[in-house]
Amino acid sequence: MAFTRATGKHRAPSRLTRKSARVAGIAALATTGVIGGMATPALAADEARTVGDTGLTQVIAIDGALADQIAAQAMAQEQQAEAAAKAKAKAVAEAKAEAEARVKAKAEAERKAKARAAEVREAEARAARAAERKRLTSFHLPVAGSYVTTGYKSGGSLWSSGSHSGVDFRAASGSSVVAVGAGTVVEAGWGGAYGNNIVLRMTDGTYTQYGHLASIGVSVGQSVTSGQQIGISGSTGNSTGPHLHFEARTSPEYGSDMDPVAYLRSHGVNV
Template structure:
């Protein structure tokens, strides 16, 4: 930087600023105190290059420094050639330095961080929460936020998985409870049904036992020789229509149940036959008798003698041929099943 010219001797006392004039056309001169607003940028040879490695200083900062250097050197600005020199009062250097320092602080330039320093290059993107957690680096803050977000998402996924597992477990527990309840109900129903069946069987046994008291076998000391439904040419119908009790001739025949004698006499292939009609209309036919002990219209009770075993009619030997005709029907039913339904097992 070029040096200023040496100051000219002053013809006045600095403490008392005076005003001089150059001529009638020029007005009075006053004391000049350079400030940040009044100092113009230095042109030409005094231009300062851009600073490297740090922030750019404003031109006003450079100007302030130049002014300080010039004033500090004790130089006095000279007027243009041909004009008388003007005295310049020196300002307080401390106030100028303070102004320069203020300009530098307002320039907004940032100092370059020392090599190897841990000071972050920038604080852009930092939030108050990051600063509260002691984070000074924007990249580290971003990483922390990403990690927090990932952890939050993982926590949400874990919570969803846990809730799904709890829901599945609750559903399974409900299904298991329902299954156990169904099994218990089915078991109870089966036990109830079994108990009901047992009760029915017992009731039926009691009924048959009570009924058996009013029914009895038609004869004793017998042998069953032919049953109902057997096929053979010896029967005119082609099959056996009754139940045969083979016994010696003269064996007593008894009333199976109480009723009324509606027929007693010869009946062709049946030989001597007695028809006993019960109160419900069922007819019992006693066939092939050797003798008859009752008459038509006679009422008999269970166990009363109505005749004797014989071999009359179409027979191969002495026996009782018993037929059962419900309601007096022409076709009979199986006497064995009917006797069993009355509690009697031949």
Template sequence: MASNQPAPEAPSPFRSDTVGGEERTWEEWNPTEESIRPVRGRHRVAKQRGLARSSTVLGVGVIAAVGAGGMATAQSKPPVSISLPDSIADNLPDAKSLPGMSAFMSDDSDAGTGPATDASPLTTAGITAAEAEQGATDAGEALRARILQQAEQQQAGAAAEAKAAEEKAAAEQAAAQAAKQQSKAEADAAAEKKAAEEAAKKKAEAERLAKLAASYAVPTSSYTITTAYGQAGSMWSSGYHTGLDFAAPTGTPVKAVHSGTVKSAGWSGSYGYHTVLVLDDGTEVSYSHQSSMDVTAGQKVSTGETIGRVGSTGNSTGPHLHLEVHTAGGSAVDPMSWLRGKGLTV
């Protein structure tokens, strides 16, 4: 006979115990409810899951964190395993589905079908193709080589600039030296030309005077110059000597210095016997203190012809010829300079 027994009660989530005479009730812990703290940063979890699958991905992360200098250290460390609860791990996306991650993931099942992955060591990161062709295998050595190459290029540039400056200075010095030599050569040539011109001028003047001297003559011979033109003294009424004195023995011939016409010939007071000769150009030459005269007024004479004799007539202290020269205008000139200007030696 069946009996109606009450159905068993569902187990209560609450439980009661007696502690120290007091009854206490506890709620049974259900780990599937909200007591589990939600996981934040889902993208970070996915990255950790991918790192757990491959040590190569871990190496890539280390490279991104520490740069080329720590690649060798990262390569020497063992892979790190990261485990997550299944309730979280099951909801994470596959690491291969993340952008840029499939190239770093490799499984045995994809060994023959996936694209080939570059198996270069991490220490070669940052090495250029040219450096790789030259045999560079270490980033640090490659960087060091680049720095040394740059330093060598800078030194070569500085040396080239210094050499260019030296060449420029040498060229400027050579140009200055050449200009100096050219200036000296021009100065020497100008001096030689001037000297040649002066020599030619002197030669021409000598030739002219020689030719002119042939038509002029010294007024007397065997003479001594005693008193020059312009010499001051109380003996002369003008206060100075107006002619040139040729001291010579009495009777020494007096000659015409150039061809001309006798203007006057006779006694002239303090001048004694006095003769005036007018030359072809109008110059007047007078002869004083003669002892005698051999010409008369209006007579034409030639160069060197005797016109009188040396004496001491008039205002004289001894036998001598007093010679005076006046231009056509009547101005007195120094007889010494005039005679020498005609090429005569007095």
């Protein structure tokens, strides 16, 4: 069933209804920021009372405090985000710098290691060159570990000149005979009373002779180093048994002899 209002004169809105309408209007004006500016004094007084009665002022104040709190929280979060970003960027930069420092330190260590290795190689090379120079310039006994059995200028009928023009070193047949120093072969072959013999021109301009050899291992014009084998000892020529006849000379010719022992000692040989 539907109900309908009776026709006729309508009643005016109640006081409560009018107040509610005004409160709603005041709230609308408050949201637009024009409350109170355009109201009449009577309406403003009534509205002020109405707002106070409805608690609208308190609601607006609470909303403002909440907005401030939200803004503060947002700012704090923004600051925290900025601080975190800065901390992260700093950590990344520090990690990058540390990695670069490690790479640089490793490269420097490798460079130093290579430099040390190069220095060691150079030192070893210098030592080898020095040893080679010493070997080439040093003098040796013509027969290793031997000794003189017949001295220089010893007299007797065994020598055509009446005296020994060199010294005899003990050397069993087949012993290795070496150049006492570096030089060049100027004679290699039969030498009459010397049998198979070799004459070397030494680097200092002197000459050395090796006689009574069983065999010769070098040829004229050949360069030899100190200590290099040049022949095998024997007893060829005017010899009473295996030994090595050794002479030191000022020229390649017979008769230019000098004391072989003094010669060897002057070159550092212990004889």
